[in-house]
Amino acid sequence: MGVLSTFEIVAEPNRRRILDLLRVERRAVGDLVAELGLAQPAVSKHLRVLRDAGLVSADVDGQRRLYRLNAEPLRELDAWVAPYRRHWAKHLDDLERHLATMPDETPREHGVPQRGRTKR
Amino acid sequence: MGVLSTFEIVAEPNRRRILDLLRVERRAVGDLVAELGLAQPAVSKHLRVLRDAGLVSADVDGQRRLYRLNAEPLRELDAWVAPYRRHWAKHLDDLERHLATMPDETPREHGVPQRGRTKR
DNA sequence: GAGACATATGCCCGTCAAGGCATACGTCGA
DNA sequence: TCGACGTATGCCTTGACGGGCATATGTCTC
Numbered sequence: 270m271g272v273l274s275t276f277e278i279v280a281e282p283n284r285r286r287i288l289d290l291l292r293v294e295r296r297a298v299g300d301l302v303a304e305l306g307l308a309q310p311a312v313s314k315h316l317r318v319l320r321d322a323g324l325v326s327a328d329v330d331g332q333r334r335l336y337r338l339n340a341e342p343l344r345e346l347d348a349w350v351a352p353y354r355r356h357w358a359k360h361l362d363d364l365e366r367h368l369a370t371m372p373d374e375t376p377r378e379h380g381v382p383q384r385g386r387t388k389r
Numbered sequence: 390m391g392v393l394s395t396f397e398i399v400a401e402p403n404r405r406r407i408l409d410l411l412r413v414e415r416r417a418v419g420d421l422v423a424e425l426g427l428a429q430p431a432v433s434k435h436l437r438v439l440r441d442a443g444l445v446s447a448d449v450d451g452q453r454r455l456y457r458l459n460a461e462p463l464r465e466l467d468a469w470v471a472p473y474r475r476h477w478a479k480h481l482d483d484l485e486r487h488l489a490t491m492p493d494e495t496p497r498e499h500g501v502p503q504r505g506r507t508k509r
Numbered sequence: 510g511a512g513a514c515a516t517a518t519g520c521c522c523g524t525c526a527a528g529g530c531a532t533a534c535g536t537c538g539a
Numbered sequence: 540t541c542g543a544c545g546t547a548t549g550c551c552t553t554g555a556c557g558g559g560c561a562t563a564t565g566t567c568t569c
Contacts, residue, residue, distance in 0.1 A: 271526070274539050275554050280400035281527080285469070292472060298546060314548055320525095332536040340476035347470045349405070352412060354467065356460035391555065401557080418516060431558050432519055450567040452515045 271318075276346045278322050283307060284315050291325060291338040298334055395465045398442050403427060404435050409447060418454060449451040 288320045290296055290304055298316065316336060319325040323342050326332040330340055347374060398503060403429060409425055410416055418436065422429045439445040443462050447454040477496055 273526090274400070274402070275524095276396075276400040276402075276405070280396040281393070282396075283527090285396070288473075292476065299544095309546070310530080310548080312408070314527080317547080336403045338473075338476060342472040343470055343473050344477055346466070347474065349399075349485040350463055350470070353408075353463050355423075356458060357410065357464055359537065361559070393556095403557085414512065419514095429516070429561080430518080434557080437517080447516095449566095463563065 273318060273322065275324075275342050276349075277324060278318060278324065279343075279346065281315070283311075284319060286310075287315055287319065288324065288338060291336055292340075295328070295337040297330070297338070300339045301336070393438065393442065395444075395462050396440060396469075398438060398444065399463075399466065401435070402432075404439060407432075407435055407439065408444065408458060411456055412460075415448070415455045415457045417450070417458070421456070 279288075284300060286305060287301060290301060296304075298312060299308065301316075302312050309317075316325060316327070320327065324339055325336045326339055327336050348373075399408075400509075405427060407421060410421060416424075418429065418432060422432050425432060436445060436447070440447065444459055445456050446459055447456050449455075
């Protein structure tokens with residue numbers, strides 16, 4: 270059915286919360302249910318998704334299942350953002366000045382533009 | 390309409406590709422259209438989303454618009470993954486055990502698992 | 510001004526995730 | 540064995556997103 274990428278997995282706020290909780294310590298499902306304020310089936314489904322993605326794994330403990338984090342798949346995410354770090358490190362506010370750097374061809378006599386701010 | 394979080398924005402593969410392209414240099418829309426193999430309206434819509442999120446901005450250049458990256462919002466993403474880095478650095482050996490990540494038949498023996506190694 | 514070109518918007522549709530609900534499955538205690 | 544508890548799964552509905560198409564808006568050239 271739904272094979273989600275790591276990016277899509279983490280795009281879901283509740284799933285991020287689950288991961289954030291498991292980052293601290295292992296938790297049983299009912300524990301997560303209480304923390305998240307979601308219905309138990311919903312939580313179980315999120316856990317299913319996370320499990321299929323290899324982000325968490327469950328240790329059977331009696332009638333409960335203790336979920337724990339496996340952060341490894343998040344490296345993909347980290348690897349993707351990495352090249353962008355230098356960008357926000359550099360132009361934060363000389364962003365406007367960066368306009369001077371010509372993309373390439375197309376000589377413009379018009380000079381450079383004004384900001385196309387969105388309306389909303 | 391949908392006000393998407395940075396996570397959701399980046400969850401879309403085509404939007405990531407757009408950002409990856411803009412990370413290198415500024416691009417006109419038609420340029421992106423050619424690279425992505427998407428229809429122009431689709432690209433414009435993605436750009437709209439990215440603009441609303443402050444991830445890109447457009448400089449008017451004649452009848453074209455040169456889009457450029459603004460990586461700053463990605464810091465949120467980076468900030469979120471940050472705490473997880475120590476995890477994949479730490480549990481590397483534990484990882485091997487869970488690579489299979491299949492329905493593991495953990496032999497049941499009880500004992501209260503309190504954040505330590507309970508069984509062995 | 511007319512028409513070509515570049516981009517944006519509106520509308521429609523197929524798809525699919527997220528959650529609610531009921532229920533099945535599995536485990537413990539008596 | 541039975542019943543309570545904890546968790547997973549299946550079905551269904553709703554809503555939103557991505558993309559295709561047609562078209563509006565804007566800008567350039569002649």
